Amino acid sequence: MKKIINWVSGLLRDEKGTPSSKRFIGIIAGLSLCIALFVNLYTVHPVEASLINAVAGICFGGLGLASVDKIWGKKDTIKDQDSDQQINS
Numbered sequence: 001m002k003k004i005i006n007w008v009s010g011l012l013r014d015e016k017g018t019p020s021s022k023r024f025i026g027i028i029a030g031l032s033l034c035i036a037l038f039v040n041l042y043t044v045h046p047v048e049a050s051l052i053n054a055v056a057g058i059c060f061g062g063l064g065l066a067s068v069d070k071i072w073g074k075k076d077t078i079k080d081q082d083s084d085q086q087i088n089s
Helices: 002-011 021-042 049-088
Strands: none
Touching: 021 049
16 A cells, blocks of 8 residues: 555656645546536536536646656756766866
């Protein structure tokens, strides 16, 4: 059980180990999108298409922004290290 809790908490943390609200919102939006689509399959009253599109956009935005931060953050630290090496040389 402890391994599962550590895995879930690792999902919600960024590369520095701090909690990431963007990842949390993205995962919650993705789960609610799956639930909405499942409900849409098996009920008489369908879920509005605009609501599904909005939740999908939030999910994409939350998880996409977390990925962009991760990718661009590494480039910034590499540039900082390069500039430090040039200054020290």
